[in-house]
Amino acid sequence: MPLLRTAYSLLFALTMVALSACESPQMGLRPAASGFDHDGPEQRLTNLTALDQRVARVAWRLSTANTDLCPVVRQSAGWALHSAGQYSAEMRSYAESRFSLDGDLPGVLSAPSGSPAALAALETGDVIVSVNGERMTPGASGRAAQFEGLAANIARLDAAFARGPAELSVRRRGQLISTRIQPVSACGYEVQLNPSDELNARADGRRLFISTALASFAQTDDDLALILGHELAHNVLRHRSWSETGGEGRTVVAADCDPRLCADGNHERQADRVGLYLMARAGYDPAIAAPFWRRFAESNWRVRYPSLAHASAGVRATRLEAVQAEIEAKRASGEPLLP
Numbered sequence: 001m002p003l004l005r006t007a008y009s010l011l012f013a014l015t016m017v018a019l020s021a022c023e024s025p026q027m028g029l030r031p032a033a034s035g036f037d038h039d040g041p042e043q044r045l046t047n048l049t050a051l052d053q054r055v056a057r058v059a060w061r062l063s064t065a066n067t068d069l070c071p072v073v074r075q076s077a078g079w080a081l082h083s084a085g086q087y088s089a090e091m092r093s094y095a096e097s098r099f100s101l102d103g104d105l106p107g108v109l110s111a112p113s114g115s116p117a118a119l120a121a122l123e124t125g126d127v128i129v130s131v132n133g134e135r136m137t138p139g140a141s142g143r144a145a146q147f148e149g150l151a152a153n154i155a156r157l158d159a160a161f162a163r164g165p166a167e168l169s170v171r172r173r174g175q176l177i178s179t180r181i182q183p184v185s186a187c188g189y190e191v192q193l194n195p196s197d198e199l200n201a202r203a204d205g206r207r208l209f210i211s212t213a214l215a216s217f218a219q220t221d222d223d224l225a226l227i228l229g230h231e232l233a234h235n236v237l238r239h240r241s242w243s244e245t246g247g248e249g250r251t252v253v254a255a256d257c258d259p260r261l262c263a264d265g266n267h268e269r270q271a272d273r274v275g276l277y278l279m280a281r282a283g284y285d286p287a288i289a290a291p292f293w294r295r296f297a298e299s300n301w302r303v304r305y306p307s308l309a310h311a312s313a314g315v316r317a318t319r320l321e322a323v324q325a326e327i328e329a330k331r332a333s334g335e336p337l338l339p
């Protein structure tokens with residue numbers, strides 16, 4: 001997508017780099033107006049779908065390769081799901097006709113290779129109607145975009161997988177078919193792609209977020225694994241905890257923690273280090289980390305300089321080279337790849 005990349009390189013000069021900023025207010029939604037403003041709704045849907053599928057593929061590998069290190073583990077089908085109800089009015093009709101979506105019913109957006117969803121022969125365009133005989137809720141039609149209806153259906157599927165293998169009834173090209181999912185253990189964090197022009201990724205103890213702008217800047221799956229690995233590391237290191245009552249993640253600083261160790265800058269340094277291990281354990285190439293940060297600094301002056309939480313891109317690149325050498329030494333000596 002060279003055209004897309006050219007347009008994005010112009011955006012980099014204008015957008016803010018946060019890499020741990022506030023959550024987008026459009027969490028879980030597929031708005032018409034942000035992320036791909038230079039294209040029409042049909043092309044925006046194509047761009048968004050391609051990015052969603054890349055993010056799902058990388059997230060699946062990171063989640064299954066690092067289950068032993070994740071504080072939260074769940075039984076997963078490895079798929080990415082979406083619904084018509086998530087899309088803005090402008091994009092919804094295209095999403096409905098392209099993916100046979102119907103209200104809040106979960107549609108398979110991606111079934112990454114090797115995942116239980118792929119092993120059950122599920123494919124993009126399948127719509128899940130029920131699990132173990134329990135029907136998914138279709139929701140009301142004609143509403144403004146919202147994520148809650150799909151989230152409730154996903155919770156039903158997760159609850160079924162927590163009990164073991166599950167029977168799914170799936171609508172494919174107008175026909176109902178049945179299939180059995182054998183879920184596997186994976187890190188228990190949803191990974192969400194947020195349509196946004198901000199170069200931004202974050203973790204909140206329950207989910208990982210990456211903006212469309214940053215996912216587009218990540219040219220390869222290795223680049224994407226570097227970014228998502230860093231965010232997963234924040235959750236692995238328990239830097240963020242999820243408050244069910246507060247409904248948001250917060251940065252954890254243990255009462256007895258030495259402030260020099262628990263300072264935000266140190267959290268970022270730790271997440272860079274552990275994140276590189278997490279990507280390497282998932283089979284991605286840690287050697288891309290330093291060049292990625294140097295390339296990022298070339299296209300965005302903001303990461304060239306240190307901020308309150310982050311060292312400069314150059315310093316991060318140099319530190320990551322040292323971590324990469326550490327990983328290579330462990331591999332050469334046959335030591336387990338543990339951070």
Ligand SMILES: [Zn+2]
Nearest residue numbers: 019020268271
């Ligand atoms: Zn971070």
